[in-house]
Amino acid sequence: MKHLGRRRLCFNLGTGTRYLLFGNLDIRAICRTVHPDPAGRYPHTDDLRAYVARGLPLTVLRLNPDEGYIAPTKLLPHDGSTEDQPVPSTAAFWLDHWSRGVLASII
Template sequence: MTTMHPAAIAFRDQAALRARCDIGNVRRVHGEPDYENGAVVPAGDWSPLPEDHPERYAPGSFTKDSGLVEFFRLPGTVTDVHTVAALVDLLGDPLHVALDEADDPPGELVTHRLPENGLCLGLHVDNHQNLPYPDRDTARRLCVNLGPGSRHLLLADTDIKSICRTVHDRYETHCPHTDDLRMFVALRKPLKLLRVRIDPGEGWLAPTAVLPYDESTEGAEGQGRWSTTASWLGHWGRDLFDPLI
């Protein structure tokens, strides 16, 4: 039986995590014009995170910094993309890479779109480095919500390496891909989705090359307001910011 590795989320207060986190199921998209065929998206059956669930996502003693999901609040002096970029320059990775900014309207089930055709790709893993299975857990994505609206980070509760071990016999030489996630869901393997609220001035660090994710502006507080994000990819240690939860 394949061992599934859940998201490793840094938190100090279980109640604070539960206050901003829901859990739900996923579905595959077929024939919907705004989505890539086969995309995995939220099913919409959100419910509060059960009281015993935060323990499942607590980091273990062997959790690497590169495998950790962290939530933080920006310092009060950091208010726009320029001041955030200056802060990121000080975080310890001189080779970090700036990713494209995103400006998303409210009410979006998922926000990430393919640049070549504008279709929503749904839950996915980042493949900026196209790393093979053995080297997959390295960089993390740092993303901040510059507002003015709130949004959600969507996180699968199973990582792509566990998924690859389920859907491929020779996973050791495979380069994990979003298609593996879609195959996993098509095979009706169990997958849950966490939805974590990210308000303006807040951000997150997550291993998005390993942990399937997307973002959403649906159901966020401040309905009717667009939300702008700025993101970077780099190798950073833990506890760079004061924790949000």
């Protein structure tokens, strides 16, 4: 029922850069790619690790201060990071059931 999950709205409030990493395939497609017979399987973080280990592509986005995103993060593998950044970043998140197309895509 992850496809019915709330969407996440995130804004990088600054002052530093926050990296957002997320896959351009949903977790169900990744699970099907990694497991030829995915019947009865529930997508897991290990599926994403196996997908990446095979050298399959994932989109990488970088959020700068005052940028944000809205995404169905229950379906998209994602992570945020400020690793190796000289200035810390603060992010704000909201979860809700916004309809697709409410905000323009950042991709």
